[in-house]
Amino acid sequence: xAKTTQPNSMESNEEEPxxxxxxxxxxxxxxxIHWYRQLPSQGPEYVIHGLTSNVNNRMxxxxxxxxxxxxxxxxxxxxxxxxxVYYCILRVSGSRLTFGEGTQLTVNP
Amino acid sequence: xxxxxxxxSHQVTQMGQEVILRCVPISNHLYFYWYRQxxxxxxxxxxxxxxxxxxxxxxxxxxxxxxxxxxxxxxxxKIRSTKLEDSAMYFCASSSQGxxxxxxxxxxxxxxxxx
Numbered sequence: 553x554a555k556t557t558q559p560n561s562m563e564s565n566e567e568e569p570x571x572x573x574x575x576x577x578x579x580x581x582x583x584x585i586h587w588y589r590q591l592p593s594q595g596p597e598y599v600i601h602g603l604t605s606n607v608n609n610r611m612x613x614x615x616x617x618x619x620x621x622x623x624x625x626x627x628x629x630x631x632x633x634x635x636x637v638y639y640c641i642l643r644v645s646g647s648r649l650t651f652g653e654g655t656q657l658t659v660n661p
Numbered sequence: 662x663x664x665x666x667x668x669x670s671h672q673v674t675q676m677g678q679e680v681i682l683r684c685v686p687i688s689n690h691l692y693f694y695w696y697r698q699x700x701x702x703x704x705x706x707x708x709x710x711x712x713x714x715x716x717x718x719x720x721x722x723x724x725x726x727x728x729x730x731x732x733x734x735x736x737x738x739k740i741r742s743t744k745l746e747d748s749a750m751y752f753c754a755s756s757s758q759g760x761x762x763x764x765x766x767x768x769x770x771x772x773x774x775x776x
Contacts (some may be wrong), residue, residue: 595752595767596696596704599674636669639704644691647717648706650692 556640562657564630572625574640579620584643587614587625588651589636596639596651599625606613606620665768667753673742673774682738682771684753694754694765695728697721698718704752710736711759741771741774748775 557575564570566643576585589600600607602623607614627634639654643656666685674680686693695707708718712726728741736755740747750772754765 581738583759586764590704593769595754596765598764601764635704645761647709647759648719649696649704649765650706651704653703655668 553600556652557640558638558640558652558655560653560656563658565660566632569635570627570630570657571629572640572657573622574624575622576642577621578586579642580644582644585614585616585623586641586643586649588610588639588649588653589634589639590639590654591633591636594656596649597648599638601643614630626637630657630659632659632661665753665766667768668750668772669703670769671772671774672740673776674773676745677742680740680773682740682751682753682773684736684738684768685734685751686736686755687757687766688734688768690755690757691699691724692756692759692763693728693730694756696752696754696767698752699746699749699750709736709759711734716759739773743773743775743776748773 586601588596590596600612602614615624637654637656639651668683693710696704698704706719708722709716717750729737750770752767752770756763756765756768
């Protein structure tokens with residue numbers, strides 16, 4: 553899987569929007585952009601995925617740059633429960649997920 | 662919402678002993694996975710399993726490891742002769758299809774401690 557780059561950590565205040573960036577300059581045309589998160593003491597949890605167009609679901613929105621070399625996960629109103637490590641993962645094959653270091657999101661009350 | 666369940670939540674084993682970690686995937690899922698996370702490190706892929714066969718494995722998944730679906734609901738990871746470096750969180754995951762679109766659903770893991 554192609555490489556992604558994310559900031560090590562970010563902070564947000566409760567009830568404010570959070571924009572988590574991910575760079576993937578070597579992305580290929582068939583790579584899907586997936587986001588997972590891992591809450592403390594839990595397994596990874598699927599958040600959202602997309603290919604070219606922006607995507608919305610009940611958890612978050614995914615904004616994908618026109619050249620697909622970067623994407624942004626948007627949490628519209630952060631809650632304390634959103635404090636987690638967020639992983640941006642590129643997938644071309646259906647099998648393994650390759651996790652990087654991710655971004656540790658801290659949400660301040 | 663259906664979920665992946667793993668047992669036990671914590672397993673303590675003497676080095677050299679065999680250990681079996683158990684997982685119950687989501688009931689209509691056909692693809693199964695094991696990952697591990699050593700304390701403070703990244704989540705690492707171990708193996709994927711479909712149609713009673715290993716479909717992919719990583720370099721970590723050596724001859725000490727095996728997987729099995731002994732019945733219609735359970736999926737197990739066996740470590741034949743545990744080493745100290747096998748101490749980690751082990752996560753099971755399942756998905757309905759094997760495509761790059763389908764998300765994988767994870768359990769909350771088994772913490773394996775080797776003494």
